[in-house]
Amino acid sequence: MAKKAGSEGPAARRQLSPRKPSRERGVIRFAALVDAVEVLLADHSPDEIGLYQIADQANVPPGSVYHFFPTKEAAFLALANRYLSGFEALTLKPIAPSALESWQSLMAWDQKQAMHFYNRHPAALKLLLGGFGGLETRQADAQYNIEAGKEMYHRLDTVFHMPFVRDPETKFHITIEILDAVWRISYLKHGRITEKFYLEAVDACTAYCRLFLPERIELREVHRTNLAAGKPVCIVGQMTEAGGEEPGR
Template identity: 30%
Template sequence: MTDDKALAAPKAQQPQRKPQARSLERRRAILDATRKLLETNTVSEISLYQVAEKAEIPPSSVYHFFPKVDALLNTLVKEVFAEFDTILDQPLKVENIGHWSDIMRQIQARYIDYYQQHQYARDLILGQHIVSAIHHADYLHDEQLGCRIRHFHEQFYQLPPLPEEYNIFAIALQIADKVYSISHQEFGNITDTMAQEGINACLAYLRQYLPENMCLQNN
């Protein structure tokens, strides 16, 4: 008599399941709802119950993905940083660079435009009630951006010896952000006047290290 077990085909190993589309959609809905809430509420006013109501999903689902508000905000900040990186990925308009300061002017103009269009980003990065973890993450990300901005300058100009213990381009970004923060808190956005003041402030700092006339790189 034939052994049925011997004839049974071995079970194929089941592939590891990917995250379900429903879960990804809910996570995205939570983050999008938080962005919308930050259009009318400050960071300190946001609660997970508000987010659940805005996203039209059960509060338990929000807690499943983000047990605390801070975890939700930190994830949203990472998305803002990714958008900052994308902005910096855009090529510079070489034809508009006649002086080293034009590089920072172009970069700052992009970030100002982004901030002006996204209130949730202003409140997360420039707001008065910034979570300490977000503030630290912003500082670390500025360091990364500063390294990239230095590389942009090095592509065009022969830079003089610069301090090794800190990144002057990262500090310049932080100086500009401080001015934008004042504008956001006073006027609810970055006004054109304060945008120019932020650019002026970061360039004034950089001029302490970069001479007005730098030699161009040999191409």
């Protein structure tokens, strides 16, 4: 009986994944190779990139590339993982006071930070919105969206006195998928996320969340106090806590 697509065992999946280094020299070489992949993807289609092109860009022997990346898709996955860690790092930024006026404004502010990150990294648009990184990258992005939905609810619940929401993980996962869907249209039409599509995504996500959230939710007292004292408001994200350290990207 033939295997269904995506039904490979753990050993096969490992072969498709980047080999993460443990020694300092390997960490430096790995980062340089991922940098090379980013440079290549900024100006080339993924179909035009192979392990030899990555080696040339990084100025290393092809064997050094193959040591870390058994396939070019593994190299794309390594770069995608760097970007996904970068999105996690955005949750550590101080929140603008204007973003704390309502849950709607906080969601819009968070989406603005993500939009700017995407537009600063053209290769991220290709890999995560264009879907050009291969199956493993799409799966990593899909799993990240599940965690990002949990993070969205965590941020709202940490900042505001959130009401009871039945199955918040599913509801906010859907919100993240709505966001991605609108931004994917923008990427396919314009090669970037435009201000128009940013606003369309904000409206779409807000409209969906209004199905289960009231129009106004009170800010938590600790944040009122910090704002009154002119202190920055920062939220430690669940994904960052789970990782144990600030993501580096």
